[in-house]
Amino acid sequence: MSFQTYADLWRIPDVRRILVLGLFLRIPMPASSVIVTLHVVGPLDRSYAEAGLVSTVLAIAMAISGPWLGRLLDRLGLRRTLLLPLAVLPITWSIAPWVGYLPLIGLIAVAGLFTVPSWSIVRQVVLRSVEPTQRTAALSADAIMTELAFMAGPVVGVLSASYLGTSWAMLVIQWLGIAAAITLWLLNPMITEGEPTVPSDAVPSDSGAPRRRFALPSWVNPGVVLLLAGTFTASLILIAEDLGTVAAMRDFDRTALLGLVMAIWALGSLLGALVYGALNRHPPAAVMLVLLGATTVLTAFAWGPISFAALLLLSGFFCAPTLTAALEAITSRVPSTVRGEVMGWHGSAITLGSALGAPTAGFAIDLIGWEGGFVLGGGLGLLIAAAIWLAVRRMSTPAEASLPPGERSPASAE
Template sequence: MATTVTPVTNRKPGYRDLLRTPGAWTFLLPGFLARQPFAMLTLGIVLLVEDTTGSFGTAGAVSAVTGVSMALFAPRSGRLADRFGQRAVLVPGVLLHAAAVGVLAALALSRAPLWALLLAAVPAGASVPQVGPMVRARWAHLLRGGPGSPDGSGPPGGPGGARLLSTAAAFESVTDELTFVIGPVLATALCTGVHPAAGLAAEAALTVVGGLLFAAQRRTAPPAHRRARGADGAPHASALSVPGVRVLIVAFLGIGAVFGGMQVSMAAFTDSIGQPGLNGVLYGIFAAGNMLAGLVFGALTWRSAPQRRLLAAYALLTLTTAPLWAVDVVPLLAVLGLLTGMGIAPSLITGFTLVERLVPAGVRTEAFTWMAGAVALGQAVAASAAGQLTDGFGASAGFTVPLAATALALVTVAALRGWLKPDGGQEGDGQTDGGKAGDGRPGDRRPGDGEGPRTG
């Protein structure tokens, strides 16, 4: 019996191949616009509330409530998007968020009591549009076989779209970090140069414009799944029914703690040495390390299985945070900040890659929002804890928060790493793609996964 052999290239598809995916630019550009508010909201609140109350403590409390509210409500938003479609959730969501932010700004300008500000912060945070997870869900939908892919193997124009999933995860990690570089700068400039409420006004406007433009791109949106089912045919009540998702939530809480702890601790350190202006420089170096590592990580292909990569990346992140508390000079802090930033991207990228493999398509957006919510919650809790330690024990004490959080998360990931196996069976060597968990489809051969690491 004759056998047809299909030649396979060993070259891993790179960013150019990813961005040539049909339909990608139609959601990437409005998606980037709609993501800016996520990075502007908490800082805009801090600057406005501090201006009207004169208290950073009050401003921090209102901002923290917003972050915690977003973290708690984001997964529900993602689940609704999976069930009813992204457009059905985004359109009313962006309008509600703009209204909630408007109420919060009006209360702050009228010097309302703290309880009123805290109450208004809840809907402002709960209604934050989860555009980042929705973009990731669109990538997964297109690369797994979306519109125009007749055989369901990947995007038109090239076979094996699933091989681009890790590249897409890297691209989104870099995009997120770029958002957190641009957003805070824009919010600060508007609040200090135009009006204390201008940052929140811009945040609300970008939410509405970007969110509606993104929602209008129906062709690239994943279909609604009213009842997502696993391989055994049983319905998945939630992405949390997948054990690996719960492990990754703990891992992402630790990553969020690095962001929150570094923000507060760097600000306290530069203030303690009488050079507060260096805070922006130091945090910029930290963010640059994250973006650089994300770009490089996405251009490599790996022989090891993703759960092993996550464990190694997290161990590196924990190692880089360990000496931060003992630093007393700016140049050394800059170097360690750069290395810490470089440890974040591989952990985030591998974590999101695992999420896509572990969960069925019907709960994919919800799973991504659990990850985003975990980062936000870890950031809020760590910022508060670092602030308390700084007040009580000195400027460097806050740096122990990222170390403690990542160490605890590393122990969890190491102990429960078996739950991160996409096939639920034996740990692979990275040569197969486990397929979409719960869709009953066997893994596809991924030639690029057995060829690295090397540049694409």
């Protein structure tokens, strides 16, 4: 284990600039989530369920936008892709704070469809700027900055809503994000080596052979699909832990400590990303998913707020590393010319996991109690991790069986 890797990364100018800029690009998202909720239940005088509907609409819109904006990044490059969000977002976020509930939903849906693909951009710049041996550490550094953004965002959102009011807070926070996007457009960092190119599967063929109208992209293969499924599962576990934590602190009659407990959970994730990136050998994504699922189930056995916070810290230690391991494995399996689109699908897997996990975990909590969220989330994680492991084993066995005995791996020989 060597933390010197992070110092080496920080000395790379492109990496340093994009990580700092990425922090400012991401903070508006969790900050606005809090502000919009307070705005809907406050000035608009609506219920929390209606506030949740706004969040669901935004999540669906962002899940749609990730792959197609990522594909535009691959085809058109950074500057031309950013022209779309920079044309739409200033209009939508300048109007949204001052309208009623239904127009707000429509404007937020449009804003979600044209969200700046910050995750794809930051990670592509980072991966382009580092050596292959530094890839995992670089993605871990990005995960650390993401955790910082999601720790600072809610605090910024609450403070700005308290001092400015929800309408002005929404406007100011989103315009700060737009300013960061304009800075990104001006800097125009390279996201791949050389100019963006159209993927080979998009080039018309002159061979005369019939082409399928809805052919899958060339990068789609069982390995990538399984890793996206693992990412979806990790996200489902995290939202189950999130809701379970709220329910647990209410059950312990310690609601006032909820913010502190959430910060402890985020700290565990940050420390996990830091350690994972510094390791000389990195456990695969399936192993990390098993550890995340197992420690999530273990948290259900807490007997009080102190033991709960300690077990949540332990589970948090595997949050960011699980997502990082899956992302590193995915990006290593696809060419750089389609990396933007693939990262968009990775983001969509996270968003959809949260969207599906929230009502599922809520049902388990209503049925069993706060423990239900952790048992359901962690249990599903363990089951899907086992399914992924079996699928990978079934795919690898036929390939290895065709090799000469001397070239087979020890695992295949057992």
